[in-house]
Amino acid sequence: MQLTRGLHWLLAAQGDPYAALLRGYDRIPAAALREPGVVWRSRTGAWVTAHHRTAALALAHPDLAGPPEFRDNTAAVVDRAAAQRVIDRLAVRFDLAQAARDSAIAALGGAADAVTELLPVLDAAVCPQEPGIARLLAADGDLRRTAAAVQVAATLTANAVTELLDADRWHDFAAGRLPVESVIIETLRHAPPVRLVPTTATGPVDLAGNAVPRGESLVVLLDAANRDPAVFPEPDEFVPNRFDDGGPGQVLLPNGPVAFARDHAELFLTALAERFPRLRADGPAVRARRAPVTRFPHRHPVASTEVSR
Template sequence: MSDIQETRNRVEIGELGRRLQRAHGEVWLHQVKGDPYADVLRGHAEDPHPGYERIRALGPLWRSSMGAWVTADHDLAGTLLGEAWPHGPVTGEDAHVPADDAGLGGDAAHYERLRALVETTLSPSAATAVCERVVHGLARSFNLVTDLAERVPVDLLAETFGLSAPHHWELTASCAAAGVVLDGLLCPQRLDVTRRAVTAVGRLRALLTPPDGHPAADTRELALLLATAGVRTAARLVASAVLAVVDHPEEWSRVADAPEHAALVVTEALRYDPPVQLHPMVARADVEFAGQRVPAGERVVVLVGAANRDPEVFADPDRFVTGRPAGVLVPALYHRVTLPFARAQAEAVIRALVAAGRRPHRSGPHLRSRRSPVTRHLLSCPLATG
C-alpha cells in the first residue's frame, strides 16, 4: 500500500469514528432527556416493550426529538408498511453502516425481482434437507444460536451457491460480521464492529458468485442481501420459533400431531417476537398521516414489535397464542426477500426438531447483544435434551 493510500485510509477511518461517536452521543443525550425512542435505539433493555408502550401513549404518530416520526399503532403501521405512499430505504450517510453496499438501497421493483428469484434459486427441499441435517447433528446440550439458528441459513447459502469447505468457513465469518447492518441503520455501532462489517460486505461480494443459468447481476445481489441481512433475520426467526415450542409444550405436541402446525407457530413468532422489531423508511414526498404532516426527506420508523402487540387489535397481546385471526405485520422493501427466506427455514427447523423426538429445555440464561434494537440479536442460548 502506498503512503498516500495509507494516509487516505487513516483519514477515512478517523472520520468514520468521529461520525459514529457523534451519532452515539446524540442518541445518549436524547435518551437522558427522556426521549423514549432514543431509549429504544440504545438497545440496552432486555425487554423493549415498556419503551414501546411509552411511545404508543404519545399517539398514533409521534415525532421524536431525534427527528424521526415513530408509530406503534397497528393500523397506521399497516399503511406505512404498504406501497401506497412514496418512501424508500435508509441509505447513504443516514445509515451508520454500509447499507447501499450491503444490498439495502434498492427500490420496491428491485426487491420484487429478487423475491421472484428466491423462488427459483432456493429449493424448498434443499432448505428442508439442510435443516434436518443440522438438527440431527445436534448434541444433547447445544447452543441454540451458534449450533442451530445461525448455522442453518449459512449452510443453506453455501449449498445453494456451491461454496467449498474453505469458502464455507469464510462465508460463516463474513455473515456474522456483516450481520450488524440492520441494527446499524438506526443504532450507531462501535468503530471496530462497523469496520469489520464494511470489510465483510466486500468479502461477501467477492465470495458469492452466481450459479450457472441465472442472471449474474440479480443473482449476485440476491446472494449478497441474503448473506448480509437474510442470515441474521433467519437466525432470529429460527431462534424465536424454537423457543416458542421449548417454552410452550402444547405447541410442541400440536406440531407432533400435525407437522403443518409449524406454520402457525412461526406466524405467531413473527407477531410475538419478530426478527425485525423496527423498520425505518424515508419519505420521498410530503405526506400526511394521523393529522401530522411529514415533510419529504424525513425518517419514519414503524415499531413492528409494538404494532404486533397492539392491544386494540390483539387480545392478550403479551401471550403466545397460535391461530390468532388478526393479521401479523411484516416489513416490506428488502424484507420481502429476507423474510420468506427466514420463514421457510424456521418452519423446517421446527418440523425437524419435533420429528427428532427430543424436546429441548433451557439449560441456562440467554445472552443478547447490545446495540441491536432492530434485531434484538441473540448471542447465546443454551438448550439441552433429556
C-alpha cells in the same frame, strides 16, 4: 458514531422512548412507544408510529422507502438438505442461537465467515456499531443482503423455539398438537426478527394528519404495532394457535427476506422437534447488544433428555 450513541442515551434518560429503544439494550414496552401519539416526532429527529393501522399504511406508502436490506425481496430457496445436516450434527446440549445461524447460512449457501461478520447489518441502519464492525459493513450490497437474509431467518427460527420453550409448549409442538405455520406467524407477531423499519420520505407524506416532509425519516415500529390491543386481544401473550381460524388481525411484516426466513424456520422447527422431542432450556437466552432492530439471540443453551435419531 459515539456522539450518536451518547445522544441516544441522553435522550432516553430524558424520557424519549424511541431513543431508549435505539440504545439496543432493553425491550421498551409497546404501550410506552404508542403513548406519545399515533404519529409522533422523537427528539432524535425521526417520526415514529407504533399503531397498527397507521403502521400498515406507512409500510404500503409509495413515498416511504426503507434501506435496501429492509426492502430487498429477492426470492431465496432453502437448501433443505444442507440445513438438515446442521440439525443432524447437534449433540444433546447445544447453543440454539448458533445452530439457527449455522443452519440459515447453510440453507442459503453462504460463506460462513463473510456472512457472520456482517450479521448486524440491519441494526446498523439505526444504531452505530463498534468501529471494527462498522468498517466491515461497507461491504458490497449483495453480501449485505445475504447477511440480512441470514440474520432474519436465524432470528425468527431461534425466537420461535424460545417462545415455545418459554410458554412450556415445546412438547405440544413436538407431539403434533401445534401446526408449525401457526407457531411461526405468532412468533412473527410476538417476537419478530425485524422489530422496526426505518424509512425516508421520498416526497411529502401525510400520515394520520401529520405532514412528514420530503427527506425526513419515519420509523415503523413493527414489534409495538403487532402488540396493539385495538387489534390483538392479550397482545403481550404468546398464543401459538391465535391464527388457527384466521386470527383477529393482520400481522405486519417488513418488505424483506421474510419468505426465506419462514421457510427456514418451518424446516428447522419440524426437524428439531423430530430429533429432540423433549427439548428444554439449559440456561438463559442472551440477546446481542446494539441490536434494536433484531434483538438477535447471541447465545441460548438448550438440552434434551431424548434423541429420536
